[in-house]
Amino acid sequence: MCGIAALQLRNPSLYPKMGSLLSSMLCQIVDRGPDSAGLAVYNTPGLVSPGTSTLSLLGRDQGMPTPAITEGVAGLLAGVLPADAGVSVQVVGDTTLVGAAVGTDLLVKAVTETLPAATVIGRGEHVAVMKSVGHPMEIAAEHGLEAMAGSQGLSHTRMATESAVTAGGSHPFSVADDLCLVHNGSFSNHATVRRDLKREGVVFDSENDTEVGARYVASRLQQGDTLEEALVNLGKVLDGFYTLVVTTADSMAVVRDPIACKPAIIAETEDYVAMASEYRALAALPGIDNARIFEPEPGKVYTWSL
Amino acid sequence: MVTLTAPETTAPEPVTDAPAVVDLADAPVRGLNQALHDAVDGQSWTVTNPGGKHSLAVGINADVVVTIEGHAGYYAAGMHQKGTVTVNGNAGVGLAENIMSGRVRVTGDASQSAAATGHGGLVVIDGNAGARCGISMKGVDIVVGGNIGHMSAFMAQAGRLVVCGDAGDALGDSIYEARIYVKGTVASLGADCIEKPLREEHLAELAELLAAAGRTDNPADFKRYGSARNLYHFHVDNSTAY
Numbered sequence: 001m002c003g004i005a006a007l008q009l010r011n012p013s014l015y016p017k018m019g020s021l022l023s024s025m026l027c028q029i030v031d032r033g034p035d036s037a038g039l040a041v042y043n044t045p046g047l048v049s050p051g052t053s054t055l056s057l058l059g060r061d062q063g064m065p066t067p068a069i070t071e072g073v074a075g076l077l078a079g080v081l082p083a084d085a086g087v088s089v090q091v092v093g094d095t096t097l098v099g100a101a102v103g104t105d106l107l108v109k110a111v112t113e114t115l116p117a118a119t120v121i122g123r124g125e126h127v128a129v130m131k132s133v134g135h136p137m138e139i140a141a142e143h144g145l146e147a148m149a150g151s152q153g154l155s156h157t158r159m160a161t162e163s164a165v166t167a168g169g170s171h172p173f174s175v176a177d178d179l180c181l182v183h184n185g186s187f188s189n190h191a192t193v194r195r196d197l198k199r200e201g202v203v204f205d206s207e208n209d210t211e212v213g214a215r216y217v218a219s220r221l222q223q224g225d226t227l228e229e230a231l232v233n234l235g236k237v238l239d240g241f242y243t244l245v246v247t248t249a250d251s252m253a254v255v256r257d258p259i260a261c262k263p264a265i266i267a268e269t270e271d272y273v274a275m276a277s278e279y280r281a282l283a284a285l286p287g288i289d290n291a292r293i294f295e296p297e298p299g300k301v302y303t304w305s306l
Numbered sequence: 307m308v309t310l311t312a313p314e315t316t317a318p319e320p321v322t323d324a325p326a327v328v329d330l331a332d333a334p335v336r337g338l339n340q341a342l343h344d345a346v347d348g349q350s351w352t353v354t355n356p357g358g359k360h361s362l363a364v365g366i367n368a369d370v371v372v373t374i375e376g377h378a379g380y381y382a383a384g385m386h387q388k389g390t391v392t393v394n395g396n397a398g399v400g401l402a403e404n405i406m407s408g409r410v411r412v413t414g415d416a417s418q419s420a421a422a423t424g425h426g427g428l429v430v431i432d433g434n435a436g437a438r439c440g441i442s443m444k445g446v447d448i449v450v451g452g453n454i455g456h457m458s459a460f461m462a463q464a465g466r467l468v469v470c471g472d473a474g475d476a477l478g479d480s481i482y483e484a485r486i487y488v489k490g491t492v493a494s495l496g497a498d499c500i501e502k503p504l505r506e507e508h509l510a511e512l513a514e515l516l517a518a519a520g521r522t523d524n525p526a527d528f529k530r531y532g533s534a535r536n537l538y539h540f541h542v543d544n545s546t547a548y
Contacts, residue, residue, distance in 0.1 A: 284357070
């Protein structure tokens, strides 16, 4: 069992409230996965900025003394990046955010070269990804979710089954620019699909089954699939139980396995699309009494774009 | 208004006072359920701000009337024994699970496994029901105003399931007995579930069930499905199939 809560805001006047709304949703799915959690927020001022690539790195020390980390990391990266890259480093909760005005591939390369202990958990121009082990609401509080603005937010509370309880094994899995995937369920043939993807040259960070789903979607998108097509193809290749939510810079998608073992409920209004594992996570959203509320049908891919 | 104590419980005749109101924005679910377990016949309750909370009004064993104003979470009115529970909204997974008798109604949609393993009573869902509606039903009557999801009435043993909309895949898979009536289309029938003739006695019981659910559908518009009874006994011809 895991919990999912996701929110796409259609009305920009709600952007300042994104974090507080997502926090109220997250609070209601804690029971479904109290061991670890993760967050992805899109277009959050202070965390990402237009024209700049941002990498989210797991943990707050990156293998160096904590007080010196921001200057230390910035100095190391400035040494290998162009002089006008404008490197910025900040620690948010248990996450280190690194920004620079270069492509994400170049920034990842620079981080890999200079910070061998770092694990990249998020990348792109629009998204910041934060994850950790512990009580989901404490993780949200440490990262200051309540005060975050943004256009989309995704949260996941994990009850680990397929692999260990670690920050790296928490969701979301963000393996391509601005792409995030969270999963309630388990893939039964992930080892097979992992081997197939490895043969295609895909590199994995963890032993987690959900990472296979994320890498598969990223691979399909890279080959030209739309988000909807990628998830239809995922249904043909990956076997198991799943409710998935996938977000990109401007889209959100929900799909359940054809047997619909795992729950999902969606609320849609003119102001937002919200998805959660259980209705109680949606109950506090503004205008919920007039929302269109429905359960996504088994095996059907739903997508919404900003 | 928050009332957690049961209304007057010494009155010998049915209580006619206004319903006790429990506002779940402030009061805990456990308190509500304890008060309902302590209730006596004739009392009525209104539950406000349910907020999708789980296990509302479960295990009621007195002839009480409970109205939930809003959406209920998982297992609402589970193990229902007596009385009437109405959810003016949607209900989550496992509505009226293992209902024994009495009546449960949802004015919106119900999620998966509504009335699962129900032994008796009546469950009315005015909207749609999700997958596995009436799974392993053992005598309960279910009337769904809209559609039902896949694997509904799986291993159904007794009771009646009435669907005024469409049914999803594998309806009545591995059904023992129970009678299923569907007005709309059936995506597919499960193993050993077949269409059967709609005779006079079936039209009569269907009319009764529809009336009990407050519906005006014409019984003649429905088709009946039930067990082909081919899975009751082991066939030696199938010995190599396992």
